[in-house]
Amino acid sequence: xxxxxxxxxxxSHRRFIRKLDDENFYTQLANTAGLSVVFFTSQGxxxxxxxxxxxxxxxxxxxxxxxxxxxxxxSMALTRAYEVFHLPSLFLFIDGQYHRxxxxxxxxxxLRAAIDDARMLRAExxx
Numbered sequence: 001x002x003x004x005x006x007x008x009x010x011x012s013h014r015r016f017i018r019k020l021d022d023e024n025f026y027t028q029l030a031n032t033a034g035l036s037v038v039f040f041t042s043q044g045x046x047x048x049x050x051x052x053x054x055x056x057x058x059x060x061x062x063x064x065x066x067x068x069x070x071x072x073x074x075s076m077a078l079t080r081a082y083e084v085f086h087l088p089s090l091f092l093f094i095d096g097q098y099h100r101x102x103x104x105x106x107x108x109x110x111l112r113a114a115i116d117d118a119r120m121l122r123a124e125x126x127x
Contacts, residue, residue: 015059017052017067022077025070030096035115036066037102040082040089042073048088050106058108065115083127092118098126 020028020038029036039055041048055067072079072087082091090102092115100121104114 015063017055017059017069020068020070020078021075025075025078028068029093032066032093032096034066034095035064035119036068036093036096037111037115038091038093039067039069040072040079040084040087040091041069042071042087045087047106051088054106054108054111058111061108062112081127094119094123097123100124 017039018028029038039048039051041051058065059067070078072084072089078084082089090104092099092102100118100123102111102114102118104110
């Protein structure tokens with residue numbers, strides 16, 4: 001796992017969780033085709049650390065999903081905009097457009113099932 005000062009949080013077989021913040025969030029997602037999971041996290045969150053490990057495994061299994069992380073403590077505008085009240089919080093984007101929140105159990109299979117189920121549902125309005 002990379003340290004917090006790196007540009008990427010997790011590297012797995014040349015795939016990364018890319019950091020997003022208040023400045024690059026919308027531009028980066030708009031330029032990302034396919035399925036993306038946005039993960040709101042913070043350094044002090046034990047559950048978030050568990051999810052980071054899970055994403056490492058997930059990235060080795062599923063090449064069709066991009067993972068992005070937002071530090072909820074430093075990107076307060078996004079945290080408020082997405083009404084993040086607990087960490088971690090996950091949201092699905094499809095072709096750069098908000099689709100809906102995800103609430104899987106902390107396992108690779110549960111995350112994959114939540115993504116697959118959510119993409120079959122109608123998109124929700126962005127918070």
